[in-house]
Amino acid sequence: MNRRSGPAVSRRGFLALTGGLGLVVLGGSGCASVFGENAGALLRSDLPLPEPFRVGLPIPAIAEPVRSEDGTDYYELVQRAAAQEIVPGTTTTIWGFDGTFPGPTFRVRAGQRSVVTLRNELPVPTSTHLHGGVTPPDSDGYATDLVVPADYPHDPRRHSHDVMQVPPEAWTLHEEVKEHEYPLEQRAATLWYHDHRMDFSAPQVWRGLLGAFLLHDDEEDALGLPSGDKDVPLLICDRAFGADGEFKYPSLDATLTSVPGVEPDYHSGVQGDVVLVNGAPWPVLEVANTKYRFRLVNASNARRYRFGLSPAPENGPAFVQIGTDQGLLAAPVDRDEFDAAPAERFDVVIDFSAYPVGTQVVLENLLGEEGTRQVMRFDVVREEADETEIPERLSEIERLTRDEAVAERDFDFRLTTVNGHQTWTINGEPFDPMSNMATPALDTVELWRFTSDFHHPVHIHLAHFQVLTRNGAEPEPAEQGWKDTVDVRPYEVLEVLVRFSGFRGRYLVHCHNLEHEDMAMMVNFEVV
Known part of the structure; x- marks a missing residue:
């Protein structure tokens, strides 16, 4: 049986659910129909495309620690450009972790403290985010926390966005190298890592700065799943x-x-x-x-x-x-x-x-x-013998309830005109790294309500959440696990229960359509 997540809702129903907030979708260049399933115009290649199914599936190399001591595994990665054959018969300059696209795959035990030292040998600054990680704020890959390459000829704090002002004190700069601490005190999961540089995440991920980070634990090992x-x-x-x-x-x-x-x-x-x-x-x-x-x-x-x-x-x-x-x-x-x-x-x-x-x-x-x-x-x-199985029960998951929420907050994701420019905003405001839209307390649960004029995949750093309702209805079974990213569809109202665990400090909520993110669709929250 195919289980899709939640019923569709009309514009009239959307306005009823949101209490008539008066949300509109602005027209203009680049604004696709809110009912479309695709983001917008297709970017077409200029070279003849290869025939499908002519190359084997690459399996990225496994990241290996350079040393292990005092209960910590230490890794080193270099961000650098390299030539890689992607389209057969041609070479493409990629920006990759260790010069590969994708970067090495991490396979790490949950709870195994890992320290990853990143050296930036690219021609631009970078910031690296472990997506889904419960990570200290100074290792989370905040957008203005940059690793600057040697002899970079520009001021990395230079910022020319039409709708955002980022003062010099908002930036943290590291010369060539930054150490990231990942405690990994969380359950087994499929995480990934990618660039998160302010204003330029989209083109830098496009050029190859991404990789898989897989956590394993005893609960998962005991199930007899394919391995x-x-x-x-x-x-x-x-x-x-x-x-x-x-x-x-x-x-x-x-x-x-x-x-x-x-x-x-x-x-x-x-x-x-x-x-x-x-x-x-x-x-x-x-x-x-x-x-x-x-x-x-x-x-x-x-x-x-x-x-x-x-x-x-x-x-x-x-x-x-x-x-x-x-x-x-x-x-x-x-x-x-x-x-x-x-x-x-x-x-x-x-x-x-x-x-x-x-x-x-x-x-x-x-x-x-x-x-x-x-x-x-x-x-x-x-043909091969198969001794693996899929148990009827996989895990015991604590279901959060509305009564546990100590606060409720609304986040409206939409296209807005700011200073005469159309831009993607949250609650009508472009990103301001010097302010916080929420200050949840550590080890509490809050109810966050997301509304949208477009497809916005909403990602919350640090905190994991459960979908409570989609358009007023209980989510389908496949959406009832723990998540960190959720698709908020046009004219939908999504309620999620967010648990703030792990660390105090400043983190981000943003749309993970990377072009939207680069166009100011982010806000801060600070766990206190």
């Missing part, structure tokens, strides 16, 4: 390429040193015409006729996906979802298709015993057109 080479991270994103094979992106400033933002046609979000999985276009993975666990990460800047399989299995679901952003669900959920907004993660099992050996199974994007309709292909090439 080893049958536990596969899939970082899925879309890109476009110039005629020379280089990444194509509509930046106003291609050097990423001064003027932020994109050309007007792409204000709603940049979507490319090539789908990449683990950095390869429409790849193929050869599989046995057994169960595989796939950790799907929507690592796209703005594209939403609706995943399905073709052919669908004759018996049983296409996918069994076992986890979401922050780890295992309470029980598995059968899915024939599911939507994934940018930065959301879906932990699913596909049972290839439903297909005869020799079958080719395509992972499709049912929201895509032309080449973006296909994602990758699984070729069932051999």
Whole structure:
């Protein structure tokens, strides 16, 4: 059975749920229809696109600690440019962790304190965020906490945004190197890491600054789920390429040193015409006729996906979802298709015993057109014994209740005119790094209400949450686990119960459509 998350709501119903806040959707260049499933105009490549299913699925290298002492694992990563063959027969300059796109995959035990030292050898400043991590504020990858490369010829605090003012005291600068502390006192989950630089997250992630970070624990190990080479991270994103094979992106400033933002046609979000999985276009993975666990990460800047399989299995679901952003669900959920907004993660099992050996199974994007309709292909090439299972119960999850909330807050995500410029705002305000929109107390729960004029994947740093209602209704089973990112759809009202645990300090809430984020759709909260 396919379980979709929540009923649709009309504009009239939306206004009723929000108490008639008078929300509007402004027209103008770059503002896509609020009812569309895609962000806006398609960015087309200038070179002939490769034929799908001609390259194998790359598996990123595993990050290894350089040393371990006193209960801490120490890692070192270098952010640098490198030439990588993405489109067969051409080379692309990527910006990558250790010079690879995606960067190395971390596989770490929950609770294993890890310290990651990052050296920036790129031509621009960076900030690195462990997405989904319960992380001290000075290691969280705050947007103005920058690692500046050696001999950088510009003032890294230079800021020329039309609607935001960022004073010099808002910036924290590190020369070449920064150490990140990750206590990882949290349950097993599929996390990922990526660039988070103020004004330029979108183009820097587009160039390759991302990777998977997988946490394991004893609870998960005891379930007998597929493991080893049958536990596969899939970082899925879309890109476009110039005629020379280089990444194509509509930046106003291609050097990423001064003027932020994109050309007007792409204000709603940049979507490319090539789908990449683990950095390869429409790849193929050869599989046995057994169960595989796939950790799907929507690592796209703005594209939403609706995943399905073709052919669908004759018996049983296409996918069994076992986890979401922050780890295992309470029980598995059968899915024939599911939507994934940018930065959301879906932990699913596909049972290839439903297909005869020799079958080719395509992972499709049912929201895509032309080449973006296909994602990758699984070729069932051999028989193997399968001793794995999916238990009827996966985890005991404490369900938060409305009564536990000590405060309620509203966050309205929409396009607004500020100083004569259309920009993406929260509660009508562009980002101000010197102010806080909320000050929750440590170890409390608050009810946050999200409203929207567009598709906005909302991400909360540090704090994890549970969806309480979507348009006044209880969320579907697949959305009842712990999350850190949620798709707020046009004219929807979403209530989430947010638990603030781990650390005091300043953190961010923002839209994870990265073009929206770069155009000021962020706010601070401070845990006190």
